[in-house]
Amino acid sequence: MIELSTQRLRVIPLNAKYLELLINEEKTLEIELSLSSAEVFVDEELKQGLKFRLSKVLEDEQNYIWHTNWLIVSKEKNCIVGGIMLKGLPNEKGEVVIGYYTFSHYQGNGYMTEAVTALKNWLLRQSTVKYVIADTDKNNLASHRVLEKAGAILYTETDALYFWRFV
16 A cells, blocks of 8 residues: 655555545544544545545546545554545646645644645656646635645636645
């Protein structure tokens, strides 16, 4: 299994089995991955997103890393602090879209900036990837800061969203 590592974090793509455990049995996932138990509970909105990711993983298990949720694990605490989702294989322009979340207990510690930086660096080393894309709600200032610190450039917008790109 591939895993990315930074000074403080492990970033782990979940196969179908582990993604299903994250959705339905968080405690079992923690046991299976030898993680410490954390006060983290996947809410219904996130569960819906994870279920969609799971459906995509099951459609293309060979390429699961491109469709799944990557867990962000604190090395110091050995617990899940958040996740990053890849939203499919690179398109014809070489674009890969990411989305991410940090559990509230762990926000404001720089974990997401560190994780996004690690994943975008890995993605941009893949021969089929030219750009890593993220979109944010216009009022999500914390997410804007994460992307700016990680080196993203704001390149377009809609009424509700900003679109950022790493090159």
